[in-house]
Amino acid sequence: MSESTTQSSVTRRSFLTSGTRLGAVVLASPYLANAQAPAGSGGTQALNVGIIGTGAQGRVLLNAALKIPDIRFKAVCDIWNENRTYGERLLKKFGHDVKPFEDYREMLSSVPELDAVIVATPDWYHAEHTNAALKAGKHVYCEKLMSNTIEGARSMVKTARETGKLLQIGHQRRSNPRYLYARDQLVRHFKILGRITNINALWNRAVSDDLTWTARNEIPKATLEKYGYDDMHQFRNWRWFKKYSGGPISDLGAHQIDVFNWMLGTNPVNVMAGGGVDYYKNHEWYDNVMAIYEFHTSAGPVRAFYEVLTTTSAGGGYHESFMGDDGTLKMSENPKYTKVYREARAPEWDHFVKEGVLTKPGAGEEGAAAPSLPWEKEFKPKFTLAPPRASVVDVRETAALSAWNIPVVLDKAIHQPHLENFFDAIRKGTPLTCPGEQGLASAVTVLKVNEAVQARKMLTMKPDDFIV
Numbered sequence: 226m227s228e229s230t231t232q233s234s235v236t237r238r239s240f241l242t243s244g245t246r247l248g249a250v251v252l253a254s255p256y257l258a259n260a261q262a263p264a265g266s267g268g269t270q271a272l273n274v275g276i277i278g279t280g281a282q283g284r285v286l287l288n289a290a291l292k293i294p295d296i297r298f299k300a301v302c303d304i305w306n307e308n309r310t311y312g313e314r315l316l317k318k319f320g321h322d323v324k325p326f327e328d329y330r331e332m333l334s335s336v337p338e339l340d341a342v343i344v345a346t347p348d349w350y351h352a353e354h355t356n357a358a359l360k361a362g363k364h365v366y367c368e369k370l371m372s373n374t375i376e377g378a379r380s381m382v383k384t385a386r387e388t389g390k391l392l393q394i395g396h397q398r399r400s401n402p403r404y405l406y407a408r409d410q411l412v413r414h415f416k417i418l419g420r421i422t423n424i425n426a427l428w429n430r431a432v433s434d435d436l437t438w439t440a441r442n443e444i445p446k447a448t449l450e451k452y453g454y455d456d457m458h459q460f461r462n463w464r465w466f467k468k469y470s471g472g473p474i475s476d477l478g479a480h481q482i483d484v485f486n487w488m489l490g491t492n493p494v495n496v497m498a499g500g501g502v503d504y505y506k507n508h509e510w511y512d513n514v515m516a517i518y519e520f521h522t523s524a525g526p527v528r529a530f531y532e533v534l535t536t537t538s539a540g541g542g543y544h545e546s547f548m549g550d551d552g553t554l555k556m557s558e559n560p561k562y563t564k565v566y567r568e569a570r571a572p573e574w575d576h577f578v579k580e581g582v583l584t585k586p587g588a589g590e591e592g593a594a595a596p597s598l599p600w601e602k603e604f605k606p607k608f609t610l611a612p613p614r615a616s617v618v619d620v621r622e623t624a625a626l627s628a629w630n631i632p633v634v635l636d637k638a639i640h641q642p643h644l645e646n647f648f649d650a651i652r653k654g655t656p657l658t659c660p661g662e663q664g665l666a667s668a669v670t671v672l673k674v675n676e677a678v679q680a681r682k683m684l685t686m687k688p689d690d691f692i693v
């Protein structure tokens with residue numbers, strides 16, 4: 226159930242078809258300058274980096290980090306020989322003089338020259354690994370969800386403060402130039418959506434099999450026990466078990482629910498939710514969850530719906546729609562789901578196209594003017610079709626919304642700008658886009674959903690719940 230990380234190729238395809246290429250990011254809009262994520266350094270201070278956890282996401286982060294100048298990997302730690310060897314070989318192939326470790330304590334004590342540690346282990350280990358690395362004097366980039374417990378996430382913020390080291394949480398959309406442009410320019414500066422009243426987001430996936438292993442790469446029972454895993458099945462499928470994870474709402478929902486808070490600039494005041502273990506027989510976590518949050522913003526209340534389903538891909542992938550009285554911004558890490566829709570009542574948007582703030586959809590894209598077909602001119606029907614019966618008319622479909630494009634495309638791996646931001650923070654003092662405090666607020670927002678499902682009632686959240 227790990228998130229797909231194949232978007233960079235999709236991005237590249239759509240980027241190339243967009244026709245404009247100016248380096249790493251398409252700078253089609255003059256308003257991008259303020260929104261661009263901090264660029265990678267180059268020729269600057271070299272940083273020694275270690276990584277704990279070289280599974281699916283650890284590999285994605287390694288591949289992204291390998292593209293950033295002056296990053297020297299020195300250590301790789303993983304309890305699974307299979308993944309540790311993969312990480313070690315990959316890094317050595319790219320010329321990094323890297324030492325392998327099974328136990329992170331040994332890594333921290335025997336490679337003192339590390340400046341930073343990347344933590345990409347299952348969520349229940351994030352607090353332990355991050356706190357230890359911070360206490361050893363390292364800056365930490367830790368994957369989302371910050372922790373599977375609120376206490377764990379709080380302890381990480383406290384340790385970062387006590388040690389004075391940087392802590393970046395892996396909510397990478399916060400460093401994505403397209404997301405930054407959408408929030409800072411379209412929503413906040415040009416107020417293109419009018420007043421945001423609702424948010425609707427989802428991540429829906431078809432049924433998938435559990436992850437497996439072979440007899441050859443099975444971890445010895447004693448090693449699994451040493452690191453707290455009940456068995457090999459749980460070790461591989463940790464996302465589905467309560468000891469190790471917050472389930473799909475935390476695994477998938479965390480990405481998008483984090484963006485709710487980030488886009489609105491505030492945290493929710495209450496949440497109600499439903500969910501259940503309705504389909505899979507050998508999982509502990511809810512395989513479908515639907516949640517409704519209420520936010521109070523300076524413009525008024527915003528009600529936000531989130532759905533994560535793991536037994537159907539209906540609903541079209543993963544995206545977040547920010548819905549205002551003048552328009553809707555549909556965002557996704559995958560550019561093919563990204564659009565801005567104008568309400569018929571909104572002030573005209575053509576000047577935004579002239580100014581480069583938005584672009585019009587190209588031929589064949591959703592929202593483009595339909596080409597007129599030869600037969601349309603010649604064929605004059607001699608009869609009229611009966612109007613549809615009232616019962617099948619959807620009253621919400623009173624007018625099709627015109628679709629517009631955002632002129633910013635990321636031509637890098639989707640995690641690269643977030644890693645760049647972390648390394649720039651170490652080297653140049655650039656502010657982190659997702660410091661521990663923000664990661665904690667997201668963890669509280671996400672984990673409250675599971676509490677609400679269990680309690681079967683609306684739960685309120687106070688400002689104090691989100692801070693240390």
Ligand SMILES: NC(=O)c1ccc[n+]([C@@H]2O[C@H](COP(=O)([O-])OP(=O)(O)OC[C@H]3O[C@@H](n4cnc5c(N)ncnc54)[C@H](O)[C@@H]3O)[C@@H](O)[C@H]2O)c1
Pocket residue numbers: 227228277278279280281282283302303304305308309327329345346347348350368369370395396397452460461476
């Ligand atoms: N930001 C994103 O887009 C994104 C995408 C996927 C996953 N993630 C996050 O990345 C993290 C890892 O997810 P994954 O999909 O790579 O899981 P995974 O199971 O594929 O990899 C986890 C790795 O950690 C290792 N590990 C487990 N316990 C360890 C320990 N005590 N010490 C050292 N190594 C240990 C495992 O052997 C494995 O190699 C999770 O927190 C997940 O939420 C983030």
